[in-house]
Amino acid sequence: MSTEYDVIIVGAGVAGLYQIHKIKEMGLKVRCLEAAPKIGGTWYWNRYPGARFDSESWTYGYSFSKELLEEWDWTEDFSPQPETEKYLNYVADKFDLKSSIDFNTMVKSAHFDEKESLWNLTTEEGKKYTCRFFVPAVGILSAAVMPDIPGVETYKGISYHTHKWPQSEVDLTGKRVGIIGTGATAVQIIPEIAKIVGNLTVFQRTPNWCTPLHNKKIPKDRMEQIKKNYDEILELCTQTPGCYIHSTDPRSTFEVSDEERTAFWEKLYAEPGFGIWQGNFKDMLTDRTANTMMSEFLAEKIRGRVNDPILAEKLIPKDHGFGTRRVPQETGYYETYNKENVQLIDINENPILEIIPEGIRTKEGDIELDIIIYATGFDAITGAFERIDIKGINGKELRELWDDGPVTYLGVLVADFPNMFICMGPHSGLGNYTRTAEYSVEWVSDLISHAVQNDKRNVQTSELAMDEWTNHVLSLGEGLLMNEIGSWMTGVNRNLAHKRKPRIMRYSGGHPAYREFCDKVKEDGYRHIVFS
Numbered sequence: 236m237s238t239e240y241d242v243i244i245v246g247a248g249v250a251g252l253y254q255i256h257k258i259k260e261m262g263l264k265v266r267c268l269e270a271a272p273k274i275g276g277t278w279y280w281n282r283y284p285g286a287r288f289d290s291e292s293w294t295y296g297y298s299f300s301k302e303l304l305e306e307w308d309w310t311e312d313f314s315p316q317p318e319t320e321k322y323l324n325y326v327a328d329k330f331d332l333k334s335s336i337d338f339n340t341m342v343k344s345a346h347f348d349e350k351e352s353l354w355n356l357t358t359e360e361g362k363k364y365t366c367r368f369f370v371p372a373v374g375i376l377s378a379a380v381m382p383d384i385p386g387v388e389t390y391k392g393i394s395y396h397t398h399k400w401p402q403s404e405v406d407l408t409g410k411r412v413g414i415i416g417t418g419a420t421a422v423q424i425i426p427e428i429a430k431i432v433g434n435l436t437v438f439q440r441t442p443n444w445c446t447p448l449h450n451k452k453i454p455k456d457r458m459e460q461i462k463k464n465y466d467e468i469l470e471l472c473t474q475t476p477g478c479y480i481h482s483t484d485p486r487s488t489f490e491v492s493d494e495e496r497t498a499f500w501e502k503l504y505a506e507p508g509f510g511i512w513q514g515n516f517k518d519m520l521t522d523r524t525a526n527t528m529m530s531e532f533l534a535e536k537i538r539g540r541v542n543d544p545i546l547a548e549k550l551i552p553k554d555h556g557f558g559t560r561r562v563p564q565e566t567g568y569y570e571t572y573n574k575e576n577v578q579l580i581d582i583n584e585n586p587i588l589e590i591i592p593e594g595i596r597t598k599e600g601d602i603e604l605d606i607i608i609y610a611t612g613f614d615a616i617t618g619a620f621e622r623i624d625i626k627g628i629n630g631k632e633l634r635e636l637w638d639d640g641p642v643t644y645l646g647v648l649v650a651d652f653p654n655m656f657i658c659m660g661p662h663s664g665l666g667n668y669t670r671t672a673e674y675s676v677e678w679v680s681d682l683i684s685h686a687v688q689n690d691k692r693n694v695q696t697s698e699l700a701m702d703e704w705t706n707h708v709l710s711l712g713e714g715l716l717m718n719e720i721g722s723w724m725t726g727v728n729r730n731l732a733h734k735r736k737p738r739i740m741r742y743s744g745g746h747p748a749y750r751e752f753c754d755k756v757k758e759d760g761y762r763h764i765v766f767s
């Protein structure tokens with residue numbers, strides 16, 4: 236069976252849902268193919284205990300509909316996963332998006348037909364689709380990675396990757412639980428489940444610099460006030476580098492007195508959200524000494540919160556400075572290690588040898604477990620693309636082209652892959668997800684609209700444009716301490732060490748500059764994009 240559409244979107248997460256809405260508004264024939272049985276993407280899959288936003292809820296919602304902003308009440312500053320999933324379903328129902336989605340549909344391949352200027356998509360089940368414009372909105376953290384530890388498949392107990400947490404209730408009460416990983420996901424789940432499990436063993440390879448989230452309930456009257464202020468809040472988000480409400484402090488770490496500096500950091504530590512990362516001194520992420528001073532401030536905080544000084548030292552990162560990896564935001568994370576039922580195993584001292592039917596075998600002995608949780612992260616940013624066999628002109632493979640790192644024009648187009656418009660992929664301005672996704676969706680929609688209105692069937696960029704943009708992205712990343720360390724932001728998941736070196740994956744010039752660039756390309760009649 237072959238079905239013809241003007242546009243096929245892959246993925247019904249935050250970006251894909253809005254993309255459906257925009258294409259429907261244009262009166263084009265659209266279909267969205269979604270691997271999950273329901274909408275939500277990240278917010279469908281990551282339903283582990285403690286999963287919640289780390290952007291303020293009232294900055295994360297869609298802004299394209301004033302009515303929607305008025306109708307929806309967030310109940311917490313950092314919305315928990317069930318509420319976010321409910322919100323996305325509310326949006327999907329309000330704008331009748333679900334009828335445009337084929338669920339349980341995993342795209343296996345997408346091949347460009349040069350003669351017809353069409354994309355042919357095939358699903359895992361063998362169903363075929365044809366479309367003029369192919370929009371992958373597959374997410375940046377959607378290809379989960381299991382650890383490369385021998386014996387994973389031999390385990391006889393229950394095990395979950397946090398990204399594939401089951402729909403049904405998981406009863407952890409009184410259970411012996413082990414968790415591998417200490418990234419942002421683990422930092423959310425650990426304090427939550429430590430309250431109910433019998434025993435929790437955390438297997439840590441690299442500690443991260445975690446800062447307090449300070450989540451609060453939003454009473455009705457405050458939500459009313461937020462609604463009145465939406466224009467200013469959303470405008471503020473357009474001005475900051477990451478589209479959060481937090482903006483880099485214009486001062487340098489060294490131009491203030493020691494007392495002023497400490498008072499500023501104390502203030503940031505006591506405030507909710509990413510201010511301590513995104514609103515810190517301007518040189519905190521570029522000047523090594525400034526970064527070390529900030530890291531020492533936080534190390535003292537950890538020492539002050541963890542009773543056992545040896546354990547506290549294990550929880551302090553030694554191989555990277557604060558903010559050079561994405562900052563996990565925590566609620567009682569460090570105090571969790573003061574509980575009697577929680578143990579930390581530093582696997583650098585006591586390595587995991589293998590997973591055995593009863594639990595985890597370490598160098599120092601076996602740990603019997605009822606449940607193993609893998610919080611081992613993602614093949615970020617390009618991983619979800621690699622799962623699809625994407626072929627452009629002359630059968631050119633996207634996987635192969637991106638083998639040494641992604642190359643794109645504006646993070647949207649790839650030469651020799653005409654009519655493919657990536658929504659929120661590598662090299663685009665990433666940050667507060669919905670804020671940045673809305674811009675990308677609108678830019679892609681305008682591009683499609685331009686092609687359709689001018690009766691053009693083929694939209695492509697050149698290798699030269701792609702090289703120029705890629706070099707621009709790479710040069711912006713130079714000098715940033717963030718790009719020196721392996722993390723998902725540099726495309727590194729150590730389980731995939733065989734295929735990945737740290738690489739610059741994100742546009743790091745700040746979202747306002749990204750928008751300015753892309754707006755100008757559009758104003759100039761889509762510079763470096765050929766419509767035929």
Ligand code: NAP
Pocket residue numbers: 287288289290376381382383384415416417418419420421423438439440441561562582610611612613723728729730
């Ligand atoms: P992650 O940051 O990549 O963390 C994965 C963890 O697993 C790391 O601690 C890693 O250790 C460990 N690990 C992987 N393989 C291992 C192995 N074989 N043995 C031992 N340890 C292993 O992934 P994540 O925690 O899922 O977070 C990814 C991103 O998702 C976050 O940075 C954030 O952007 C996003 N996220 C957002 C929220 C939110 O609040 N909205 C919540 C959760 C996640 P190494 O560091 O040593 O490799």
